[in-house]
Amino acid sequence: MSRSVFAALLLTASSVAFPAFSQSWVQVEALPDLRTAQERARAYGAELKDVNGFRLRSGWYALALGPYSETEAEAKLRQLRGAGIIPRDSYVSDNGPYTQQFWPIGGSVTQPPAPEAVAPQALPAPVELDETPREARANEALLSRDQKKELQVALQWFGHYNAAIDGSFGRGTRNSMGEWQSRNGYDVTGILTTRQRKVLMDNYTGALAALGLGQVKESKAGLEITMPIGLVEFDKYEYPFVQYAEKDGSGVQVLLISQAGDNDTLYGLYEIMQTLEIVPVEGERSRNRNSFTLTGQNDEIHSYSYARAEGGYVKGFTLVYPPAKATDMARVIEIMQDSLVVTEGALSPDLSDASAQSIDLLSGLDVRQPKLSRSGFYVDGRGHVLTTAQAVAACGRITLDGTYEANVTATGNGLALLEPTTSLVPINYARLATTIGRLRAPVAVAGYSYEGALDAPTMTYGTLEDLKGLGGEAELKRLDLEALLGDVGGPVMDMTGAVTGMLVDHYVTGKALPASVRFALKSSELATFLSENGMVAAASDSTTQLDPEDLAVLGSDMTVLVGCWE
Structure with missing residues (x-):
């Protein structure tokens, strides 16, 4: 459906006649609520001139650049879209869909008179145009290899992709895109449109923000790691652990493991860790020459422990979390394990709080009895x-x-x-x-x-x-x-x-x-x-x-x- 036809349909559906105007606009976004629209208008205004905001007849809020002549609008659209400054699904619009202006605050441009109020239930649901598969593939081709990898990472996060992060959109990536489209109510084509890519990446960014993933550099422990610092907060040093307790009732805990030692030390730690309450009995265990992995699950907690012997040290981590967070934590575990960097130094036994020790405790942690x-x-x-x-x-x-x-x-x-x-x-x-x-x-x-x-x-x-x-x-x-x-x-x-x-x-x-x-x-x-x-x-x-x-x-x-x- 062409955009001019779409605009005509909107005019027909409103049952309100407007006079023709020669003004043209480059519409860049449509948002469902006023507050979000104002925030986006402010963001665009920091980079562009002529940013305006109008309420649409559908009840949504549009951000548009202008007003221009039709020729100027087409030229501006090509320039800004080609430079990647505005979304690729931006388009040229006339005055037809626009009613009351909300941005700039107190601003006014020539536009048709506001129609009489129409009951919200009488208006048609908002219709958003999107790219055809051919257009989506053409715009996809403009992505860099790193941008394609980011899409694969996001698809992997949401459980749709489990192959290599290589920036190559083969059958596996296409299938995962189709799964994502199906789950989110889009037509399944296996090719994400510009708008769908934005939704995917926004959701991924939001998920990471909710976890508060960030890098931690522990100089006393001699390690660096990316971990969910939004869900935990530093508690104490208790050899051989740096203990991070749950934050704001998240139910998540982290132990960073650090001690001087060799493979024998690693094997001893492997046995000791299995006596802790935070490592439930049920779960897979594996140990090889230089590292071990411990998993544990029960109705109350899940945990994952990883440690390796490297350069005269034993370093690693334990992540403890509620079963309800298992999906998100599976990706967090991968990030923590991939980001673990062993640096010089290790925790000293002198950091332990001797007053907290008892027969039922190991480094301040409950030992399973x-x-x-x-x-x-x-x-x-x-x-x-x-x-x-x-x-x-x-x-x-x-x-x-x-x-x-x-x-x-x-x-x-x-x-x-x-x-x-x-x-x-x-x-x-x-x-x-x-x-x-x-x-x-x-x-x-x-x-x-x-x-x-x-x-x-x-x-x-x-x-x-x-x-x-x-x-x-x-x-x-x-x-x-x-x-x-x-x-x-x-x-x-x-x-x-x-x-x-x-x-x-x-x-x-x-x-x-x-x-x-x-x-x-x-x-x-x-x-x-x-x-x-x-x-x-x-x-x-x-x-x-x-x-x-x-x-x-x-x-x-x-x-x-x-x-x-x-």
């Missing part, structure tokens, strides 16, 4: 572990010594048999006693009394008080021994090192027993359980009394911390 920790012990050379069924009930996952994953392969009689998901070869494992034991004989329990607060099990000594429970339970033994909850599931040993039973958390209904009254499930019950589940328990044939030091080593070698996680 199991909901329950108990003891267990190896029962063969392949790493099978015996513990109480209570210790592993309703667990989302189970770990051995906080590191190795394990599955429950059998339960019964208050016992649970665990099998590690990776092959383990324990230093030692239990040999079960073949005798019932002697009353008042000394016994010892190896267990993680403080549920993992200490790196190794402790030994608790006591005596065998009875060969049955207080209620006459034949499967139990009663001990005089002040153990803690963390010891439950640990091996009860005699002085030869033979395992005479497993410490259990046995309740006597309605009774508050002395702290030293404890119970153990007999070794014969353990052997029966293992046999019923296809395993042959090793029997002890030792009669030699061990020194306390040797007994402690044996107990430590066979005992394992069992962690039950959500």
Whole structure:
């Protein structure tokens, strides 16, 4: 449709007749609201003369240069459009569509008289002319290679393009343009018009502005990176991290990683990072010789961690964000990883706030903790572990010594048999006693009394008080021994090192027993359980009394911390 025909249609639709005028204008933009139109008029006025603003009959607001004669208007249009000063979809218009003048404020040019007010609902919806595919392709050809790359980056940001940013508009780029057109309500041609390119780039620029992406130079940490500084603000230095907290309730956090070290340091950091609450368990993990990547997702947060060993340093970052921001953060992650520059220097351990440290914190960050920790012990050379069924009930996952994953392969009689998901070869494992034991004989329990607060099990000594429970339970033994909850599931040993039973958390209904009254499930019950589940328990044939030091080593070698996680 020609522009003259379009103008004629507008005149017809308004049902208002206007006299003919010889003035011509170069219309450069039409905006839906007055405030935006005034701002754009002010911007054009800083660069051009003869900027005027009129209300259109459609209710929109037009910015036009003039007035000129028709010949002058055509010449001005070619000059300014060719120089790229005004949009390529600018065109020459007459007075027909224009009513009240709003710019310059208080200004007036010759124009037709204002028509009588027409109810807004009686006016046709605004119609915007755009380029034909042929015109769009011709104008596209005028773009520089960098401008074409910027379009590909913008298409990539909105999830339409996933190929190389090369400034070449091949089939992949055309398909992504078509997807963008479809999503935004345009006819699908695979060729963006000048106006569509502007909408795409404005939306992209707006998205970046909302994230506040900017470069951060951390001289203390020895790194430079582009990150979403509009969403986070500096919090503190806590070796080996520079911590940025969320800003204005954004839900986004950033850790910049910086420490002196080599590949061994990198591998250690890889293990440590996985204990943090900000790195949820679910997610892909990968590590190669010089770098690692950790992802984590749960219903509350997602996180992405990247670090690499370079030039005697380990540098990287962690980005934490709400699941609702996953789409935007996927591109932010790429930008952060691509922009990371390692410079000289690293954080010093002296920057850490010692007062903020605790067993549940690492550099001021919460360390992920199991909901329950108990003891267990190896029962063969392949790493099978015996513990109480209570210790592993309703667990989302189970770990051995906080590191190795394990599955429950059998339960019964208050016992649970665990099998590690990776092959383990324990230093030692239990040999079960073949005798019932002697009353008042000394016994010892190896267990993680403080549920993992200490790196190794402790030994608790006591005596065998009875060969049955207080209620006459034949499967139990009663001990005089002040153990803690963390010891439950640990091996009860005699002085030869033979395992005479497993410490259990046995309740006597309605009774508050002395702290030293404890119970153990007999070794014969353990052997029966293992046999019923296809395993042959090793029997002890030792009669030699061990020194306390040797007994402690044996107990430590066979005992394992069992962690039950959500």
